[in-house]
Amino acid sequence: MSRKRQSESVRRAGRSLVAAVMLFFFSAFLLLALRDNAWQGYALAAAVPAMVWLGTYLLPRLIGGDRLLLSLTNFLCALGVLVLYDTNPAYAYHQVIAYGVGLAAMTLCIRAVQWFSSWRLLILLMAPVSLVLLALPLVFGREIYGARNWLFVGGISVQPSEIVKISLLIILARAMSRRRFWFWSLFVVACLGLLMLQKDLGTALLYFSVALLMYYAATGSLWVLAAGAAGGTGAALLGYRMFAHVKRRVAIWRNPWADYDNAGYQLVQGLMAIASGGLWGVGLGLGSPRTIPVYHTDFIFAVICEQFGLIFGLCVLAMYVALAWRGATIAMGASHSFHGLLAMGATLMLGLQTFVIIGGVLKLIPLTGVTMPFVSYGGSSLVSSMCLVGLIQGVASRNEDDLAEDTRLALAQEEVGL
Amino acid sequence: MSSEVYQVLSSGLRYWFAALGLLIVLRSFLWLWKDHVDKHRRLRRLPDAGMIGEFVLLSGSGEYPPGTTLPVPREGTMGSVRGCDIPVPEAGLQRLHLDFRWEDRKGLLIIPCRGRYALVDGEEATRKAPGLMGHGSILQVGRACLRLRLFAGLETGYRVRFQEDVLDPATPLRYGAAPLMREEDAPSPEDDPGEEAQP
Numbered sequence: 001m002s003r004k005r006q007s008e009s010v011r012r013a014g015r016s017l018v019a020a021v022m023l024f025f026f027s028a029f030l031l032l033a034l035r036d037n038a039w040q041g042y043a044l045a046a047a048v049p050a051m052v053w054l055g056t057y058l059l060p061r062l063i064g065g066d067r068l069l070l071s072l073t074n075f076l077c078a079l080g081v082l083v084l085y086d087t088n089p090a091y092a093y094h095q096v097i098a099y100g101v102g103l104a105a106m107t108l109c110i111r112a113v114q115w116f117s118s119w120r121l122l123i124l125l126m127a128p129v130s131l132v133l134l135a136l137p138l139v140f141g142r143e144i145y146g147a148r149n150w151l152f153v154g155g156i157s158v159q160p161s162e163i164v165k166i167s168l169l170i171i172l173a174r175a176m177s178r179r180r181f182w183f184w185s186l187f188v189v190a191c192l193g194l195l196m197l198q199k200d201l202g203t204a205l206l207y208f209s210v211a212l213l214m215y216y217a218a219t220g221s222l223w224v225l226a227a228g229a230a231g232g233t234g235a236a237l238l239g240y241r242m243f244a245h246v247k248r249r250v251a252i253w254r255n256p257w258a259d260y261d262n263a264g265y266q267l268v269q270g271l272m273a274i275a276s277g278g279l280w281g282v283g284l285g286l287g288s289p290r291t292i293p294v295y296h297t298d299f300i301f302a303v304i305c306e307q308f309g310l311i312f313g314l315c316v317l318a319m320y321v322a323l324a325w326r327g328a329t330i331a332m333g334a335s336h337s338f339h340g341l342l343a344m345g346a347t348l349m350l351g352l353q354t355f356v357i358i359g360g361v362l363k364l365i366p367l368t369g370v371t372m373p374f375v376s377y378g379g380s381s382l383v384s385s386m387c388l389v390g391l392i393q394g395v396a397s398r399n400e401d402d403l404a405e406d407t408r409l410a411l412a413q414e415e416v417g418l
Numbered sequence: 419m420s421s422e423v424y425q426v427l428s429s430g431l432r433y434w435f436a437a438l439g440l441l442i443v444l445r446s447f448l449w450l451w452k453d454h455v456d457k458h459r460r461l462r463r464l465p466d467a468g469m470i471g472e473f474v475l476l477s478g479s480g481e482y483p484p485g486t487t488l489p490v491p492r493e494g495t496m497g498s499v500r501g502c503d504i505p506v507p508e509a510g511l512q513r514l515h516l517d518f519r520w521e522d523r524k525g526l527l528i529i530p531c532r533g534r535y536a537l538v539d540g541e542e543a544t545r546k547a548p549g550l551m552g553h554g555s556i557l558q559v560g561r562a563c564l565r566l567r568l569f570a571g572l573e574t575g576y577r578v579r580f581q582e583d584v585l586d587p588a589t590p591l592r593y594g595a596a597p598l599m600r601e602e603d604a605p606s607p608e609d610d611p612g613e614e615a616q617p
Contacts, residue, residue, distance in 0.1 A: 415570070
C-alpha cells in the first residue's frame with residue numbers, strides 16, 4: 001500500500017541503500033570465506049545479501065510495514081552475524097537461527113497491531129503471565145554475572161525480562177491511552193521489584209526510564225517527569241548502598257585502570273580495542289577481539305570499532321539514531337494514542353538500551369548487563385528487539401491505512417462539494 | 419589464502435567498508451528526509467487528515483461565538499484548557515472534562531472523566547455507559563452545546579435518537595445551565611413564566 005504512494009525519489013533512495021547493504025555483506029563474508037576457505041563463509045556471502053533483499057522487499061509486500069526500518073534492522077542483525085562469524089562461528093549459526101525466529105515473531109507483532117482493535121482481554125492475560133515469568137528465575141534460575149535472570153529449559157537459555165519487555169510496553173500504552181495510570185503503575189512497580197530481587201539492575205533501569213518517558217509522552221506533565229527522575233535517582237542511590245556489585249561497577253567506571261588486571265579488565269580491554277582500531281580499524285578478521293571478556297554480547301561494539309574503525313562505529317551509532325528518528329516519526333504520525341504510545345515506547349526501549357550499553361562500553365556511564373539491540377549474541381535479546389521493531393512496523397502500517405482513509409474522506413468531501 | 423595476503427587484502431578493504439558504512443548512513447538519512455518531504459506534501463493536500471468531522475458550537479461558550487467550528491480528531495480529550503484536543507473555554511467545563519474516540523461503524527464515543535457530567539442527545543453519558551454520537555448528535559457539557567457534523571463517507575451504525583431535538587442555531591436553547599435536563603423533564607414556560615430559556 002505504502003509502496004504505491006511513495007514517490008520515485010524515495011524509492012530511489014531506498015534501492016541504493018539496500019544495494020549498499022547487500023554489497024557490504026557480500027564483500028565482508030567473501031573476505032572471511034577466502035580466509036577460512038570454508039563453504040559456510042561462501043554460503044553466508046550468498047545468503048545474507050539475499051536475506052537482506054528479501055527482508056526489505058518481499059516482507060513489506062506480504063505484511064506491510066516500513067522499508068527503511070526493515071533495512072536498518074536487517075543491516076544491524078547481519079552485522080551481528082558477521083562479527084560473530086569472524087570471532088566464533090558457532091555463535092553466528094545460533095544467531096542466524098534466532099534471526100529466523102525473530103523474523104517470525106516480528107511478523108506476528110505486525111499482524112497483531114494490524115488486526116487487534118481491542119487489547120483489553122490480552123492485557124488482562126499478559127499482566128499476570130508477565131509477573132510469573134519474571135518471578136520464575138528467582139526460583140528456577142541460575143546466577144550469571146551477578147544477576148539471577150536466566151532460565152534454562154531443555155538446553156535453551158531464556159531471559160524472561162526480554163519477553164516481558166513487549167508485554168510491559170503494550171500494557172503501558174493501553175493504560176496510558178485510557179488514562180488509567182495508577183492501577184497499572186502498580187504493575188510497573190511489581191516488575192521493578194522482581195528485577196531488583198534478580199539483581200538485574202540494567203533491565204530495571206530500562207523499564208523504569210521507558211515507563212516514565214511514556215507517562216510524560218501521554219500527559220506532558222513535567223512535574224511527574226521531575227518527580228520520577230528524583231525517585232529514580234533515589235532508588236539508584238539505594239541500589240548503590242544495597243548491592244556490592246553495583247558499588248564495584250561504579251568504582252570500575254570511575255577508574256578502570258586502578259584494578260586493570262582484575263575487576264577493570266573487561267572495560268580496559270574494550271577501551272584498548274577501540275583505541276587500537278583507530279579511525280579505519282585494523283581490518284576484518286584481524287586484531288584480537290577474543291581478548292575482551294564477553295566480546296560477543298556486552299562488548300560487541302568494541303569489537304566492531306577495533307575491526308572496522310571509529311568512523312564505521314559512528315556510522316553504526318548513526319543507524320541507531322536513524323532508527324529512533326523513524327520510530328518517533330511513526331509514533332507522532334499515529335492517529336490513535338494507543339498506537340502512538342506503543343511505537344514511542346518501543347522506540348524509547350531500543351534507543352535507551354543502545355545508549356546504556358554503548359555508553360557503558362565507551363565509559364560514559366557505569367556498565368550494565370544489557371545487550372546491544374540486534375547485534376549482540378543472544379536469542380532472547382534478538383527476538384525481543386525484532387518484536388519491538390514489529391510493533392513499530394505495525395503502527396506504521398496502521399498509519400498508512402489511516403492516511404488512505406483520510407484520502408478517501410477528502411475525496412468524499414470533494415464529491416459532496418464541501 | 420596465506421595470512422600475509424589476507425592481511426594486505428583486509429587492511430585495504432577497511433576503507434571500502436568505512437565508505438560503504440558512510441554511504442548507508444547518508445542514504446538512510448536521505449531516505450528519512452525525502453520521506454518526510456513526501457509525507458508533508460501529501461498531508462498538505464489533506465488539511466483534515468486525522469479528523470473525522472467538527473463540532474459546531476451552538477451556544478454556551480463565553481469566548482467563542484455561536485457557529486464556531488472545532489475540528490474533531492479520531493481520538494482525544496475535551497476540556498477548558500488549550501492543552502486539550504478540543505478546547506472549549508467555558509466556566510462549567512473542567513480542565514479535562516471528557517475523552518472521546520471514533521469507533522468505525524459505531525460512532526463517536528463520549529467518555530466523561532470521573533465526576534464530570536455530559537449529555538449526549540439528552541442522555542447522560544458515564545464512564546461505564548459512554549455516550550454514542552452520530553451525525554447531527556448534540557453534546558452538552560457545562561453550559562456549552564455542540565452539534566457533531568461528520569465528514570461525508572464515514573459510516574456510523576448510529577441513528578440520532580432525538581431528531582426533533584436537534585437544534586437549529588436560530589432556535590433558542592432549552593438547555594440552560596448544568597445539570598442539564600431532557601425536554602420532557604424541563605419545566606414548561608407556563609409553570610415558570612419568569613424563567614425563559616437562555617441561549
